[in-house]
Amino acid sequence: MSDPAPTTPPPPDTVTLTIDGTAVTVPKGTNVLEAAKTLGIDISAFCYHPGLSIAACCRQCLVSIEKNPKLQPSCQQTAGDGMVVRTTDPQSTLARKQMLEFTLVNHPIDCPICDKAGECTLQKLYFDHDNADSRVDVPKVEKPKVVDLGPHIVLDAERCILCTRCIRVCDEVADSHQLEMINRGDHQELTTAPGQRLDNPYSINTVDVCPVGALTAKDFRFTMRAWELDSTPSVCHGCATGCNVEIHHKNDRAWRLVPRLNAEVNGHWMCDEGRFTYHELREGRLAAPVVDGLPSSWDKALGTAAEKIAAAQAGGGLAVVLSAQAGNEENYALAKLATAWKAQVFWTARPHRPERADDKLRDADVNPNTAGVKAILGGAADNDAAALEAALTAGKVKAVVMLGYDLPLSEGALRHLRELDLIALASHERGPVKHAAVALPIAAWAETAGSVTNRDGKLQRTHAAFPPPGQAVAGWEAVVRLGQAASPAAKLTWAHGRDVWKDMTAAVAPWKGAPWGREVRPLQLRFAGSRG
Amino acid sequence: MAGHGHEEAHDETAGPKVLAVSKVSPKVRTIAVVRPSEHDVTYLEAARKGLGVTLRHFMKNFFGKRRPAEALAKGEAVEPRSRFKPAWNEIETIQYPEEKTHYPERFRGLHRLMQREDGNVRCVACMCCPTVCPANCITIIPAESDDKGVEKKPAVFEIDELRCVVCGLCVEACPCDAIRMDSGVHAKPVENRGDAIMTRELLLGLSADVGKDPQSTATQGGEGPDWRG
Incomplete structure (x- = not known):
């Protein structure tokens, strides 16, 4: 190693070490495994997870460190100044290979029926490292299979490689000690803690971190093979936290949601309830425009809607209802159209659910875009449903243009609403949309490129994973069509979500200058490597 | 065939006849297009040849004799042409479906699913075959098996035989x-x-329909030690 001779001395809170002959400077306290990652050197590991504490029990990340007589687990070894690390020398390579063989001794290798196949760390490391036949000809240790650990999780103890990641997820993410290891040696196995079930709001994170197929989610079990899925980055629409997720989809439908790393929002995790929100994407969808309860064409629906809007506008009784369930673009587009109509503007949201709130990721506000609607309306009231209810019962409103299908109103107000001309732009045929004079089908959150704003005011982009059903179009596009039919003077001419974004970020102060970013295409998981 | 006149117009090695080369981009060349001669476009020559073939077949079928059915079924080679027994004097037609012609040894035919000892399907719905299938003709919907040792079984296993390209990759x-x-x-x-x-x-x-053993003797899960005892 020659003298590095830096022109400027490195900042005091960093250390410089050499890994495989390349010098790298990392912040103090970084472990060797992460330092190697910055160089693109992927040291194999099972038990290490960047979001969890370090156990160093799998011994799969052993490396040689100069002046150190024994191999060190690189996940536990903090990087030191002047440290010389080797990951490719014969000693550590052989050690990792032998550790892998040791791990495989009692592994059932039932990849054909294992749901993790295709995204399994053990599978990947086997191909990376060893790729040799087993040398063991004694029977494998039998352990319980298909163990029902809790409402969402099934355990196959034979596949478990005892990395304890799941135990640490329960302890550190969910703050509930529900999993434990029992017995020793090759009879060691994972089980629930005495008197406990694996039943916490973050339990499916154990499946994500499981490097093998020991823990599988009942929701996803046996539905799809990992390698068949495409992945599109998005944001969970389950509550105001806005956890970053990947939508895993195939055949124009979502099959599961998994968390995507965002240190500022959700870290590596998301809650179970949020994972199941994808089911809604297929239930009770509105796939064609509906006029007076009958399926119709877009032209006829828009014509009918324009007539009703013009009639109500003349009497000054037009109300526009925005929704905290919808994205920023459609809310902004409809708010702009409401200004052109000189209509009264309200916004609604699903009622808060304080019982689900915790100080981690789950928020009482189950609407993904409350902050966004408030920003677009520029300091709107917290609870606008009361104002809408008052306006409806007062009988001043003749027609309502509504985004979404959530209208938490009293029975009396809903009865009033049924007598009015309701024009709904909705993704689902639910609630008041069933009685709408005109219902225009719009895309749900996973089907269109857009954005939502989370509880901290963070503007987050979502991407279209698959096309909307039938004749549904993106929400802002439905607003544009409605605007062109009902009031051409408003001159809504957006042709792309990016155009709406450009106008919106120019008009809404907190989002000034926010970039639309690159369009994201679905990534085939078969090319994404292991997720464990 | 006399249909393509360019065969006599140039030889294959020389390539097309170049009339001009672009000065700006030498790759752009003007070449002579060879069109069929007037003699060819009338198709007189081809029609005469075709009529001859038809006449030959007519004579063969009218005056010739059938090959024995057994010989056809066995796919025996046509006997060498001799002066007294010319091969062309035998009719190739067979009386399908009473008689069936010979198939090559590597003929596969329809897929069949194998059974376990208890008559259940061996398939564990691993999705390897629909993954590898180039024609996307296999549809499997997996489900949980009642047998805990098996875990996974196909609830639906369908093959679209019209789409199948009979490649055998499955x-x-x-x-x-x-x-x-x-x-x-x-x-x-x-x-x-x-x-x-x-x-x-x-x-x-x-x-059962084709009279083959529905059970496979292969060890499920590969040739390793029988760790289930």
Whole structure:
């Protein structure tokens, strides 16, 4: 190693070490495994997870460190100044290979029926490292299979490689000690803690971190093979936290949601309830425009809607209802159209659910875009449903243009609403949309490129994973069509979500200058490597 | 055939006749287009030849004699042409479906699904065959098996025999010897495209229909030690 001779001395809170002959400077306290990652050197590991504490029990990340007589687990070894690390020398390579063989001794290798196949760390490391036949000809240790650990999780103890990641997820993410290891040696196995079930709001994170197929989610079990899925980055629409997720989809439908790393929002995790929100994407969808309860064409629906809007506008009784369930673009587009109509503007949201709130990721506000609607309306009231209810019962409103299908109103107000001309732009045929004079089908959150704003005011982009059903179009596009039919003077001419974004970020102060970013295409998981 | 006149116009090695080369981009060249001669476009020559073939077949079928059915079924080679027994004097027509012609040894035929000892399907719905299938003709919907040692089974296993390109990759991919392509029977003629889709029950029953052993003797899960005891 020659003298590095830096022109400027490195900042005091960093250390410089050499890994495989390349010098790298990392912040103090970084472990060797992460330092190697910055160089693109992927040291194999099972038990290490960047979001969890370090156990160093799998011994799969052993490396040689100069002046150190024994191999060190690189996940536990903090990087030191002047440290010389080797990951490719014969000693550590052989050690990792032998550790892998040791791990495989009692592994059932039932990849054909294992749901993790295709995204399994053990599978990947086997191909990376060893790729040799087993040398063991004694029977494998039998352990319980298909163990029902809790409402969402099934355990196959034979596949478990005892990395304890799941135990640490329960302890550190969910703050509930529900999993434990029992017995020793090759009879060691994972089980629930005495008197406990694996039943916490973050339990499916154990499946994500499981490097093998020991823990599988009942929701996803046996539905799809990992390698068949495409992945599109998005944001969970389950509550105001806005956890970053990947939508895993195939055949124009979502099959599961998994968390995507965002240190500022959700870290590596998301809650179970949020994972199941994808089911809604297929239930009770509105796939064609509906006029007076009958399926119709877009032209006829828009014509009918324009007539009703013009009639109500003349009497000054037009109300526009925005929704905290919808994205920023459609809310902004409809708010702009409401200004052109000189209509009264309200916004609604699903009622808060304080019982689900915790100080981690789950928020009482189950609407993904409350902050966004408030920003677009520029300091709107917290609870606008009361104002809408008052306006409806007062009988001043003749027609309502509504985004979404959530209208938490009293029975009396809903009865009033049924007598009015309701024009709904909705993704689902639910609630008041069933009685709408005109219902225009719009895309749900996973089907269109857009954005939502989370509880901290963070503007987050979502991407279209698959096309909307039938004749549904993106929400802002439905607003544009409605605007062109009902009031051409408003001159809504957006042709792309990016155009709406450009106008919106120019008009809404907190989002000034926010970039639309690159369009994201679905990534085939078969090319994404292991997720464990 | 006399249909393409360019054969006499140039030889293959010389390439087309170049009339001009662009000065700006030398790759852009003007070449002479060879069109069929007037003699060719009348098709007189081709029509004469075709009529001759038809006449020859007529004479053969009218005056010739059939080859014995056994010889046809065995696929024996046509005997060498001799002065007294010319091969062309034998009719190739067979009386299908009473008589069937010879098939090559590597003929596969329809897929069949293999059974376990208890008669259940061997398939564990691992999805390797629909993954590898170049024609996307295999549809599997997996489900939980009642047998905890098996875990996974196909609730739906369908093969669209119209889409199948008979490549046999599904058989290669199968880790359980659950699917084979050795039934030796054709896809049946159907009136609706949907009728060509073979369901799990049809695929399982095909072994009995063609008189083959429905059970496989291969060790499920590979040739390792029998760790289930």
